[in-house]
Amino acid sequence: MRGNICVIASRLVGVSAEACGSSSTLTRCRAVTSTRYPNPAIGMEGQKRPYSQEFLRKSYIDHKALWERKKLPENVDSKNVFVSNELDLRTVDVYGFDYDYTLANYEASVEHLIYQLGRDNLVNKYKYPEEIKEFSYDPKFAVRGLHYDIEQGLLMKLDQFQQIQMSSIYRGLTPLSQAEVAETYGSRALPLSYVEGHLRGKQTMAHLADLFSLPEMCLLSQVTQYFMDHKLPYHSVSLFNDVKESIGSIHPEMHRIVAADIGNFLKKEPNLEIFFRRLKEHGKEVFIITNSPFHFVNVGMNFLLGPDWRDYFDVVVAGAKKPAFFVDRMRPFRELDTSPQGVQSWGPVECLEKGKIYLEGNLSELQRLKGWRGERVLYFGDHPYSDLADVTLNHCWRTGAIIWELEHETECLNSEEFKKTIGWLQMLQGLIESSQDYEDPASREVVREWETERDQLRQRTKELFNYHFGSVFRTHDNPTYFSRRLFRFADIYTCRLTNLNHYSINHTFYPRRGVLPHEYKSLFV
Template sequence: MSIQDADVICFDADNTLIKYTCTDFPRLQYESLSRCLIKNGAPEELLTLVDAAHVNSFGCSGLIADFNTGCLLKLDKNCRILCAYHGLDKVDNLETFYGNPPIYQFSDIDKYYVPGLRWAYHTHFAIGGSVVWQACVELMKRGKYNLNSYVELSEALKKAVYANYLDDDRTGSEYYTEFYKNPHLYLTKVSDQFKEKLEILRSKGKKLVVVTNSNHEYTNFIFEYCYGAEWHNLFDAYVFTAGKPEFFYHENEMEVLSHLNLDGDAYKKGSSKHLKDTIGGHKYVFIGDHYIGDVQGPKKVLWSTIALIEEIYYEKSITSACNPLDIENAPYNKPEGDILNYYPLWGSHFKTEETRTFWWDFILNHADIVLSNINAVFDLFDS
């Protein structure tokens, strides 16, 4: 199917239709998660061990925390370890941890978190969390965080993530109060031109659907700030708390949210099958930034997929919609100005001189088109 022929365009929200800031937002991730951990026994030093203003210098997307060794890993397409940090120190003797050649046994790739094994940090929404992992391991090495194992650390961090972001109660969160108080630090408003282009897509007969793992209260807040109070005039349907990637291949019960004052149909949970049965359409495309939830998930049900990967701009200055292989073959050309400064620690997001990185190879196998910026999506539907 040609992307242009899609009659239903589904968008992820966070870091897709909603753009978070590149410096203050990772700082908020780091600080809020750290405070949640401190409330449950982590040392106060966690807040200051990494200069929160430079979280991006330590983290990047596409890393894996290994609960066995405590290492944070970057892999190539064959799961050979390209780079590793144990706490804040680079690991030079990888063979000691992982054998020769140093290989990480990667299983359950369709899950970002596997209890007792690992945590895969995808996307820019997870940068702060990966740096918290590094900082906690460093404190354990120094004898200042008294946990029995890195598995125990993973359980503490999982609990903190739930309290900070996911618990409907919100009383244990250190994230929402600050986020709601100062949205200007963390969110980027969209232009009137962008909203007009969404309206043009609908005028061409395209149905536009928001499919997000966030709940409807949070989603409404971020869209009202970025798009204005009438943001819902731009879309035909919404799925909140979708539970991606399971949304695409499990038939969870769908709840109709008839009490919301939104234009279009609003749902909670459900599945891609329920969505198609409800709103119709034959040719679906999904656009998002999460490698598993937004790219692999929809590809499993044979939807076309568009991956939003900001590194294309940060490393190659590409702003147009591209075939993934064209991006791989493009020369490196860092843009001028203030960009994410993680290259000195982790290297290219795409490939080394010898091989592709694991997650870039993953994208090549699951994405039809790759964007560095959501604005480029309109180039695909211009004619």
């Protein structure tokens, strides 16, 4: 071994192999052979080290010992407001809100109700097999932000590069293998034109980005599995459309049931009144724009803020039909008579008055009548697309997202098991990265063992969030498709609106300085 080292090193440092045999020169030679140098055989900057399998295994043990000594990170406070883009509240004069899952946070019983009504509708109206009525909702099956390939009948999780997260793609309730994914798509990366075909007039995939879509995903997957198990022929496009229409058509019945027993379906938020009182005390204008019908919103707001809830709002718009509200200028406002008859006006609305209720309308008319434009408006919603995309991209409003899943996500992040697993996973991946260019069979065997362990750790961290699909916000190393859109369209996000009570009305939210790939691995903090 010593002779081989001398021969290699002599070519690099300009000494003879015999001279390299001296102890002082040998030390120099060993140092040189531990540096990087061009390797024509692999056409890249390779590594040539006299290290053995034994050395790599010792390196693994040393890194494991270092990891075990490291202090675990502090917990993430779920009540924090998280920042994508700097936001100075001193510049905000107008606050706007969606209703469902923004002002109103529903109990899990609402998801069960939507599922049951949609399931029964599928059997009664579309004549699906009666056995389907025996299905029950599984709230632990899916997460928000998944994609459904309508033509292939596959439910999957994509990252920000439209890459499929392996082990998170299902036909029915059955996961696909890597070989099946390769056979279907050719690779795990999907073209943007395929993922976002709906923007080009051909919808091939559906992005299930709102919380009401969770029952839809569950029902769709269960019915698919039923057909597969019973070897019944079905068309994935027809099945998707039937389930979507079955769920979509039950909203009037769902609204009626929820409104009749609001305390069983809506979570009481004790600090919500404090939040709105503070806005009004500081002279802020406040509005609500929701797709829900007014009678449904009225019951919920009475429950949350009391019978005088409209005193907090300068403009109330129901039945807005977002996202069309933000882009369609041919939809005028109509005033609603709040008497039991609920008559809509047919004449033009010349001004938007406090205390009155308006239907439909459009954003351009709202801005013309109220003068609410640009960065002085901060609008909150739960859906990155239908609530936030248009107002931030086309009208420069500031935006906030209410993401209820953050409570569960931070609970998982704060668990000791996750902290230890993700810490060792990152250190192990660093070992793999620094050792991957060794070409000798013994070293490759060790690296393959590490890669197997890494894959097992990735799977474990995924399952801590959701067994089937993992975190709403991450695949393994990358943000999800959903979270990338969230960060683009929302300046701030938090799990509940009242978390803003912990900050001054003049607070400035600063984003964390992220490390770019070409910058220092860690900043001077």
